[in-house]
Amino acid sequence: MGSGFQRHNLVHSVVIAEAIAVLHGLQFTLDMGFPKVILESDLRLVVNNIQKLSEDYSETRPFTWDAKNLAKKFQCYRFQFIAREGNGAVHASAVEGIRAERDSFWVEDVPLKALEVADSDRRSRRPP
Template identity: 45%
Template sequence: MDFEQVDSKRKAQAAPTIWALWFSRNRLIHENKIQREEVVISFVLGYLAELGSLSKTLNHPKPYANSSWEPLSPSMVKINVDAGFRSLSQEASTGVVIRDCNGNILGASYRVYSPLSSVFTAEALACLHGLLFALDLSFKNVIMESDTRSVIFGILSSTSDSSDIRPFMIDIKHLALRFHECYFRFTPRISNKVAHALANHGFKKNVDLFWIEDAPPEVLALA
């Protein structure tokens, strides 16, 4: 069948599929590592799901132009998480910021990881990082926000999958049980700038750091 006759959905699947196969081929040749078929398929499906959610956001008539941090119940704290990923070096950095109902920073942290297989693994680790940091600070009623829909949907889903982030999903769900209240929700990128800045800061410093009731100056400016 001629490519021009293929429906738009299949055309959209072609590029990430070729990309994933090429990446898998390079790992085999240069690192002698074989990726299982289900890992490659899971990556492609996850990428397409994330791309689809971003497309819907971009097509929104008012694309979160006025989105910002929203206050919450005095008994709750909000955990915002984000991750950065460098595919060539397979390095990742996760950022976490915890704030109270008035928006005051209660804790901030970034961690670096290597090697990692995908950006979705990095985003899942960011959620784990956020929960562990909140437990270390003895918070018991939390709302976690991430700007990666596929990871949030995976946490909220009652079904299991065979993707490479499945072990992290299981760990996140188990950690959530250690809180009195623990909720997960998606937030647009524009509302997640502080966590995003922390993740970027981790790449610059290449160390694991945390702050109590403080953060790096450039991050405080955003907060």
């Protein structure tokens, strides 16, 4: 239903960048007014840290703590790991965002490359 990209020039850790993306994704979903969310990430560590019931002492702790609190605002939520190969459209959107010179948000739209990848994925999964 929507996606976005925000630049964070001072973030040099992939794990922190993904944790921040999770936070932005949750906030974007709340701002769009959706009561339910399934948040998928290709970084298992971030998903595991959010799902943990015990205390998280990793470098993502401030972000996972905020994500857990934001998630409570939804009627229903789920965090799950998905391999990058399982969601090429998201990766294509991220690459498109990196190329952009400013923050970008798409509502009921996606970058053309992401649409092409999603269409290709859908066709390759069709049963013969």
